[in-house]
Amino acid sequence: MNKDEIILAHKEFLFPSVFHYFREPLVVARAKDQYVWDADGNQFLDFFGGIVTVSVGHCNEEVNRKVHRQMDTLQHVSTVFLNEPQVALAAKIASITPERALTKSFFTNSGTEANETAILTARCYTGSSEIVALRHAYHGRSAATMTLTGQSTWRLGPVQPGVVHAPNAYCYRCPFGLEYPSCELKCAHDVEEVIRTTTSGRIAGMIAEPIQGVGGFITPPKEYFGIVAEIVRKYGGVFISDEVQTAWGRTGGKWFGIEQWGVTPDIITSAKGLGNGAPVGVTVARAEVADAVKGVTISTFGGNPVTATAAKAVLDYIEEKRLPENVTEVGGYLRGKLLEMQEKHPSIGDVRGMGLLQAIEFVEDRKTKKPATALTLEVLEEARRQRIMVGRGGLSGNVVRLSPPMNITKTDVDEFAGRLDASIAAATAKFQTVAV
Numbered sequence: 362m363n364k365d366e367i368i369l370a371h372k373e374f375l376f377p378s379v380f381h382y383f384r385e386p387l388v389v390a391r392a393k394d395q396y397v398w399d400a401d402g403n404q405f406l407d408f409f410g411g412i413v414t415v416s417v418g419h420c421n422e423e424v425n426r427k428v429h430r431q432m433d434t435l436q437h438v439s440t441v442f443l444n445e446p447q448v449a450l451a452a453k454i455a456s457i458t459p460e461r462a463l464t465k466s467f468f469t470n471s472g473t474e475a476n477e478t479a480i481l482t483a484r485c486y487t488g489s490s491e492i493v494a495l496r497h498a499y500h501g502r503s504a505a506t507m508t509l510t511g512q513s514t515w516r517l518g519p520v521q522p523g524v525v526h527a528p529n530a531y532c533y534r535c536p537f538g539l540e541y542p543s544c545e546l547k548c549a550h551d552v553e554e555v556i557r558t559t560t561s562g563r564i565a566g567m568i569a570e571p572i573q574g575v576g577g578f579i580t581p582p583k584e585y586f587g588i589v590a591e592i593v594r595k596y597g598g599v600f601i602s603d604e605v606q607t608a609w610g611r612t613g614g615k616w617f618g619i620e621q622w623g624v625t626p627d628i629i630t631s632a633k634g635l636g637n638g639a640p641v642g643v644t645v646a647r648a649e650v651a652d653a654v655k656g657v658t659i660s661t662f663g664g665n666p667v668t669a670t671a672a673k674a675v676l677d678y679i680e681e682k683r684l685p686e687n688v689t690e691v692g693g694y695l696r697g698k699l700l701e702m703q704e705k706h707p708s709i710g711d712v713r714g715m716g717l718l719q720a721i722e723f724v725e726d727r728k729t730k731k732p733a734t735a736l737t738l739e740v741l742e743e744a745r746r747q748r749i750m751v752g753r754g755g756l757s758g759n760v761v762r763l764s765p766p767m768n769i770t771k772t773d774v775d776e777f778a779g780r781l782d783a784s785i786a787a788a789t790a791k792f793q794t795v796a797v
């Protein structure tokens with residue numbers, strides 16, 4: 362099919378809810394390392410990584426070699442028979458969880474399923490059904506995980522009972538109108554109020570992203586999760602860290618985002634970057650928590666030998682190439698470039714994130730902080746012209762999200778930063794022209 366045929370077929374044969382960026386959809390033909398080529402042969406520098414998923418570069422040779430070999434050896438038997446790749450991956454994950462405290466894994470195919478499994482596990486372990494989640498969260502697209510999600514855009518259809526939402530730690534737009542640190546972490550302490558006023562006081566647990574991804578890389582103060590985890594446990598719940606975006610070194614220096622906040626959760630969920638594009642989700646829990654799931658449950662493709670091989674190869678690659686260290690260094694360099702841009706462009710209200718998970722929030726005015734959604738859309742269009750790939754997020758769609766492969770270099774950042782700066786300048790000029 363040529364490009365136009367692909368666009369037409371997409372329109373005719375896919376649900377219209379399968380949304381895409383840009384006024385005219387971008388058709389991608391191939392990718393290698395940090396680059397992606399469109400159907401017209403244009404090369405893009407990819408700083409979104411397929412939504413925080415291409416962790417070790419597109420079509421990574423070391424990973425793919427192992428995957429090809431596994432494809433030709435054993436592709437599928439389901440979980441009713443044992444296979445080595447599944448247990449090897451589980452053992453590897455157990456060896457890198459915080460304090461090695463989470464040792465038992467359940468594999469699925471996506472972050473949504475990983476979170477479904479976590480909620481089920483928390484409910485089995487505690488005998489309670491009530492879950493606390495956060496506003497601005499994103500946890501998936503099933504009925505239960507849409508209910509956990511705290512953004513109207515991503516909550517389709519009826520919600521399920523048993524979920525309450527606490528205000529999040531969004532310092533740039535503090536839900537309490539306070540400022541850190543004089544706020545004394547009001548948002549964290551408010552979780553106790555939420556439990557006491559909107560639940561039975563006996564909760565199954567709380568689920569939260571260490572840095573809220575789809576919400577626009579909203580990064581809490583360092584003390585936040587320590588306080589919150591203690592409150593959750595005080596009321597009998599387990600603490601679930603949704604690391605679909607923040608795991609595997611993405612935040613720099615550590616395997617998991619929650620480690621940046623000094624907390625050891627009871628359950629961690631992840632997917633995305635674990636497989637570098639292979640569909641694999643994992644729910645890893647403390648042994649006694651995992652053991653509470655009585656009876657049997659099955660995921661036909663979960664722990665599939667091919668995707669498990671991909672995931673194990675990705676983790677080995679991250680470890681061998683010391684990518685968490687690279688993330689700290691190159692992520693810090695990228696952050697510096699973004700802060701320079703903030704000084705230059707008044708529309709950049711906030712720069713935030715950690716490691717190679719960095720975001721800029723656009724506002725119409727730094728005083729009112731009115732979200733500049735239309736400008737953000739234009740920045741994306743200009744970024745396309747500049748041949749860079751970036752993501753969008755935030756409740757108002759006014760956040761540009763950057764999550765390149767974790768093995769990029771400072772040279773990539775230099776190339777990217779120049780083009781992003783030009784994109785913002787061009788988008789801003791358009792708006793100024795319209796205003797005149």
Ligand SMILES: Cc1ncc(COP(=O)(O)O)c(C=O)c1O
Nearest residue numbers: 471472473499500501574605632
């Ligand atoms: C934090 C978080 N949790 C869960 C999910 C759902 O993952 P999936 O799209 O693989 O179902 C996502 C997806 O963006 C996510 O960012």
